[in-house]
Amino acid sequence: MICCLNPNCKQPLNPSGRKLCQSCGSKLEPLLRNRYRVVKPIGQGGFGRTYLAADQDMLNASCVIKQFSVQSQGTQSQEKAIELFHKEAYRLHELGEHPQIPTLLAYFEQEKRLYLVQQFIEGQNLYQELVQQGAFSENKIREVLRDILPVLKFIHERQVIHRDITPTNIIRRQIDGKLVLIDFGIAKQITEGTASQPGTKIGTEGYAPLEQLRNGQVFPASDIYSLGATCIYLMTQVKPDSLYNPLNGQWIWRDYLRKKGSNVSDNLTQILDKMLKDWVNERYQSADTVWQDLNVVGWEPATGKNPPPVKPTPVTPPASVPRKPATNPSISGRLNSTKTPVSPGRNIRRTITPPPASLPPNSNSAQRIWRCVNTLTGHSSWAMAVAISPNKQVIASGGLDDQIKIWSSQSGELLHSLSGHTKAVNSLTISPDGLILASGSDDEKIKLWNLHNATLMQTLTEHSRDVNAVAISPDGQMLISGGDDRTIKLWRLKNGLPIRTLFASAGMIKAIAIHPKAVLIATGGLDNQIKLWKLATGELVNTLYGHFNSVYSVAFSPDGEMLASASKDKTVKLWNLKTGEIIRTFSGHNGYVNAVQISPDGQTVISASSDKTIRIWRLETGELLFTLNEHTSAVNALAMSIDGQLLVSASSDKTIKIWQGFG
Incomplete structure (x- = not known):
């Protein structure tokens, strides 16, 4: 059909x-x-x-x-x-x-x-579950609240009101039984100044509160009301409007249940009644306050048993195909997307005057203060990849607009726009001699470009799915690529001929790094693992386990003794390559970690996240030294100059930022 x-x-x-x-x-x-x-x-x-x-x-x-x-x-x-x-x-x-x-x-x-x-979320929504299994018990309603309240807290902290919480918009995911909140089609972004302003009168009658239906005003308490209405419907199987007495302004859902031979504890009754108050300021103002009352010690349930209070625990999602940017997502990760229909912007740059004293190239990178010295605009969609030439003169960037842009790192001038890929550009790398740029794309192709005259040299077509990662060996002789077809391919850079293919059947490849002495390849992907391969033979020599979600980026230390990895689990891990053990975990990002670098002097780890920040960490101790937060959306890629003086970042805000370390 x-x-x-x-x-x-x-x-x-x-x-x-x-x-x-x-x-x-x-x-x-x-x-x-x-x-x-x-x-x-x-x-x-x-x-x-x-x-x-x-x-x-x-x-x-x-x-x-x-x-x-x-x-x-x-x-x-x-x-x-x-x-x-x-x-x-x-x-x-x-x-x-x-x-x-x-x-x-x-x-x-x-x-x-x-x-x-x-x-697509495989499973039944709560309405379908109600039809099949009958009215929800008190304990089951508590489970619903415990599952959904952290989700509401998450969206409300990002100034988003869902505006349509109903039994049909909550799905129980088949794979793990977790409740998933869907259909943000009428969700509203609010700010301090817009929350109380009139808006579109929208929502589902019976579940939307009065302020939302009368003049379109919404608050976090509006979603809390809708969740309360959802709960009483699931317990009574009666539309919420029919359980409200307008003569005295009272909810009669508990009386209805008593007549049916069911009872509900005073604790849950008080919680639901407060969630359903007509006046916004009489309701719970946040999901946190509902959570606290839900888990109060000493309440008397209708069953006569006191379940222990439950504290929220982080949920590890099942491994799935992430968006690009994956990143992470968000993306955070990377969205499996094509170009965005926005008119290309012109090249605009903003320069911040640096402090007068610059550190010499051999200074300790942990002592640097990083400042944004230039912002490059010109991509019409999310910037997903970035590379810097060995001489620091040229920056290459690529994104979801299918374009590769070549910039002057000193002036910020757009030198060339390379068109050739028909889908998103995911990864870029420049050869050690600065002559060749390699690009990997969702169009399943790798393209080799002459960086000096901006011409296409060759197109490599052995991959059968998106190409997510490309890297060139330190001697400039070999290109390594990986993608959604679960293969790592080795090529001769000078003629584009394939050398061998390595198979990683457990997961799609999202990250590749080559050992500084060209003895190993490190790969990461959707199987949550990092695999180490012998570059010369393609033999799999070790698999590193420790991340709880997809691995989006890997980077070797300059001495080749350690490896850093970035993951959708919001952490960066540092590994001892001799033992395969985790040295330490860098935690602090609030979103997927999309990229990681180790500085050329081996003193710092740099990570980029879908939480819009770049973080600089002391490698030896894990101490957070600096947070760069000038991007306004997810940071998807990083590149650092070989002297460690320049850092370049690519973001979903469509910009490339150039950072410099100062003393």
Whole structure:
């Protein structure tokens, strides 16, 4: 079957092979972005439709595609809709860092319609569970609250109000039983100045509080109300509106349960009644305060048993295909995405005057104070990759706009834009002689460029899936690449001929590093492991275990005795390569760690995260020395000059920043 993407089509499913819809006559698209095969519509709204789809590039993995139609709007309205769409995508990407919120996989425009691609959550929503299993007990309601309250805390801390918490928007994930909050389509970003301002009257009647339905005002307490209404529906199987007495302004859900022979503890009754107060200032103001009352010691449950108070514990999500940036995501990680339909910006740079005294090249990097000395703009979408030439004169960057840009590191001038890849550029590396730039892309290709005259030299096509990582050996003789096809490929750089292929069947490859003496290759990926291979023979010599989620970046120390790794589990780990043991773990990032570097003097570890920060750590002790926080979105890639004086970062805010260490 082939699905019509006209949101107004009454019968969108068509037999395979048709060019035009048999119902509405619209042109049929076999694949969106040459990747996503739409299976069937699963929802409809004012914005368009929601579809179940299969990702051809990910072994036909299921995903959800939300379609936003702007065809019928005027020019100004279309531009505003597109602007809001991109803001929505950024918000969903950041929220998708939480393991109980679906990951944003891609967003794009096609045929004047906008599309968001999100992770498909296999499981039943709470309404379906209610229909199959009957009314929820008190203990089951407590489990719902304990599972969802930390998710609300997470989104509210990011100034997002969901605005549509209902039993159908909470899914119990089949793989681990965790509850997942879905459908952020009407979520609202709030600030201190906008929370109390009138907005769109939106939400589901019976679950949305009065302030939301009357004038569109929303607060964290608004979501708390909706969660309370969801809970009483799950216990009573009666719509919340029917359990409210407007004459005296009282909820009668507990009386209803008593008549049915069920009872609820005073503790839970008081909690739900406070969540459901009409006046915003009488409700709980945060998910934390609900949590505290939910786990108070000494409450008397209806069963007569006192369960011990439960404290929130971090949830480790199941290994899954991350977004690009993976990073992490967020991305944080990296989103499996194609280019964003935004007009390219012009090259604008901002220079910060540095302090007068610069440290000499041989100074201890742990003593440096890092400052942003230039910001490069020109990418029209998230910047995903960056490299710096051995002589520090040239910077290369790549991103989701499918472009590679070559910059002067001194002036910030855009020297060249390299077009050739047809999908996102994920990784860049420059040969030791500074002559060749290698790029890896979602289009499954590696391209070799002459860096001096900005011409394409060769295209390597042995990979069958996205190429996520490329690296060149210290002697400049060999190129190593890895990708979603679970292979590591070794090539002769001078002629592009393949040497051998290494197979990492357990997981897709996201990171590659080469030992400074060219004796080992380190790889990391979706299996949460780091594998060490002999460069000369391709033999697997060790596997390092310790991360709890995907490994996004690896880097050898200058002496080759240690390895640093960055992970979706929000940590950086430092490994002893002789013993395979963890030396220490660097913790502190609040998002996926997307990139890691070790300074050339071996004194510091530098990490970049989807939490928008770059952190500088003392390698010997793990002490956090400096936090760089000028990026406004996820930091996806890092590169450092061979003298350790310059640091370059690429971000989802579409910028490249150049940092310099000063004394």
